[in-house]
Structure formats: C-alpha cells, structure tokens
Amino acid sequence: MSNQQPANTPFKQALMDEAEALIATELPEHDFKMISRVLAEMRQGLEVFKPYQAWRKVSVFGSARTKEKHPQYQQAKACGKALKDAGFMVITGGGPGMMQAANEGAGRDVSFGIGINLPMEQQLNPVVHQSPRSFECQYFFTRKFFFLKESDAVILTPGGFGTFDESFELLTLLQTGRNPPIPVVMLEAPGDDFWGPFLNSWVRRLLDDGLISPDDLGLIYHTDNAQDAVNHIAKYYANYHSFRYVGQTVLLRLNNVLSEQSLERLNAEFSNVLHKGRIEQVINWPENDDPQYAAYPRLRMQLKHGRMNILPQLIQRMNALYQQEHQ
Numbered sequence: 001m002s003n004q005q006p007a008n009t010p011f012k013q014a015l016m017d018e019a020e021a022l023i024a025t026e027l028p029e030h031d032f033k034m035i036s037r038v039l040a041e042m043r044q045g046l047e048v049f050k051p052y053q054a055w056r057k058v059s060v061f062g063s064a065r066t067k068e069k070h071p072q073y074q075q076a077k078a079c080g081k082a083l084k085d086a087g088f089m090v091i092t093g094g095g096p097g098m099m100q101a102a103n104e105g106a107g108r109d110v111s112f113g114i115g116i117n118l119p120m121e122q123q124l125n126p127v128v129h130q131s132p133r134s135f136e137c138q139y140f141f142t143r144k145f146f147f148l149k150e151s152d153a154v155i156l157t158p159g160g161f162g163t164f165d166e167s168f169e170l171l172t173l174l175q176t177g178r179n180p181p182i183p184v185v186m187l188e189a190p191g192d193d194f195w196g197p198f199l200n201s202w203v204r205r206l207l208d209d210g211l212i213s214p215d216d217l218g219l220i221y222h223t224d225n226a227q228d229a230v231n232h233i234a235k236y237y238a239n240y241h242s243f244r245y246v247g248q249t250v251l252l253r254l255n256n257v258l259s260e261q262s263l264e265r266l267n268a269e270f271s272n273v274l275h276k277g278r279i280e281q282v283i284n285w286p287e288n289d290d291p292q293y294a295a296y297p298r299l300r301m302q303l304k305h306g307r308m309n310i311l312p313q314l315i316q317r318m319n320a321l322y323q324q325e326h327q
Contacts, residue, residue, distance in 0.1 A: 041142045044135050045114070049150050052133075057112070058083050058233060059091040059147045061166045062098025062157030071189035073101045076157050079187060079226040080105025086230050091151060093143070094124045094134055098157045103127035112150075114143050144169060153183045153233040158194040174219050175212075177308030180243040181315060183236040185229045186222045195222055218313045239322040240315045241296055246286050248275075250303055252315065253296040254322075257281070262321035266299075269317065273310045275302040 022035065060080065066073050080102035083090050090106035092099035094113025103111040104127055113128030115136035128134040137143040144166060147154075156167050173179035186195040199222060206212045221232050241253040258266075258281055267279050279301045284294055299318070303310070 045146045056152045057089040058153045059151040060102035060155045063159035064095040064097040066097040075189040076101035077105040082230040100125035155185045181311040190224045238319040252299040257297045273307040
C-alpha cells in the first residue's frame, strides 16, 4: 500500500483557492514578495520538523549576548544536557549566548536551531550550523510560530527584549487558549534571581490591579535548578498526552485511562470552571480525529469563557491522581 498522500484534499484545495484569489488581487509587488517568502519559510520549517513528530521537544529562549563563563550560560548548558538525558529534543533560536549553551548541552544530534536574518547581528551557532535540523527565517512571526507549534514545553532563561517578547506572547496564547497547554519554566542560575523581580513586582502588580487572575500564575513554574525544570516538564506528561478543540469542547488526550474514582475527584475539584455538564472520559471521539490518536482515551469538557488558564492545573492534578492509583 502506498503512503503517498492523495493528490488533492479539502484543505489542499482551499490553499490553492486562496492562492489563486490572492494572485488575482491587485496588491503592490512588495506584498507578493513578502507573502511568497512567508510561504517558503513555512514550507521549509514544516519539512525540517516532519521527521521528528514522534519526539517531545522543548524550546529554550534566552539572550544571544550571554558569555560562556557566565553562570547563566552554564545553567542553560546543564539544562540542555538534562533535557537530552530525559529524552527531549531541544529547540533554540540557533544564535550565540543562551541559545548556544542549550544546544551545546543537548548536543547536535537532538538540537534544532531556528535562526533569524538580522542586518548586523547573530548567525547560527556552531552546534546547529549546517545541521539538517536548522533553518533561518526572514520574519520573527514565522520563527515564533515554529517555536510554539513544535514545542511540548518552553524554558525561559534570562534575556533581553527578544526573550521578553517571546515570553509575553507565549503567556498570552496560553491564557487565551490559542496555544495548547504546555509547561512554561522560568529558569535562572542559583543565586541570580533574574526572574524574581519580574514575578514579585510586575506580575504581582498585574494581579493586585485585577489585570490578570490568580490562576494565571499557574501558567509559570519558577526554579533555579536545571534538573528540577526538566522534572517538572516530564511530570506534566506523566499521563497527559495532547490537546485539541472540537468546536467549543476541550479534549485532553491521555496515555492511560483514568479510573472512575479519579474522574469523580476531578469533577468535584474543577466543576466551578465548567460552562456546563461534566468532565467526561471518552474513547475514539470524535470519529474524525487523527487516526494516530484513535487508541488514546480523552477527557471531554466545556470550560467557562476565559478559563483556559486553568488547564495546566487540571492536567497536573489529573496526572497526580493517575500516579497515586499506580504507586
């Protein structure tokens, strides 16, 4: 039997229809230049990551300017090694500094580098230079798209405007449910306290002024221990597998069936965030789900508006209940 995809599918046809409609539109030539570059970057990135879909991957964000002897650099390097030892692949921006440190720790064979073409700044670091798992983007938004599309977790290490830009966008997407729930770790070197002022001043002010909710704090895990950061990520996937929407319904795919007793505990503890109904455990629903996920049980629920930020807590509680059952 051939593994070749059908020559045409509804989504392929929709893509061709949009391309034809776009070409027929009267736009300046520089707009077509931009769009063609975006499509080329999307195609290239999808091809790079395609062979590695079965691997869990962690993106590590951080400064391009941190020097090798700095404790922050050494911490990022230790984190990269710990991620590799735990079975994760590592994605960075492919540049120097903290990005190179994480790639060095992980090693070339499990490292990705998504570079950015800048007029006078970074090039791909030696670990990922000319690797089949590296490519460069013209646009920051396509680069960030791949960071988040391919990541099962993100580790935020100390950095400047670029790191904060990536951090705030990630937290916004998680808060609003536009990104699947993933663990986010703020990692610093022991005694450095880089993230402490951010969490205890900026984030505390946002909370005190009612600009974020207390549950938003559950989106972030803060530590100065590289192994602790990796353990936190691994525990997140103890029984949780993946996420999808079906209309307004949230599905959490699980590696293993949850007992009825644990399901009742989840309903008792999280009933206040449900729009209606209960948290239900279902098999092979919906029928049009990707066939590779057919065997996975899943939790089905409808959350209240604005409560997507509760999912990390729900996932971690579900994992804990499952682990208690199997101790």
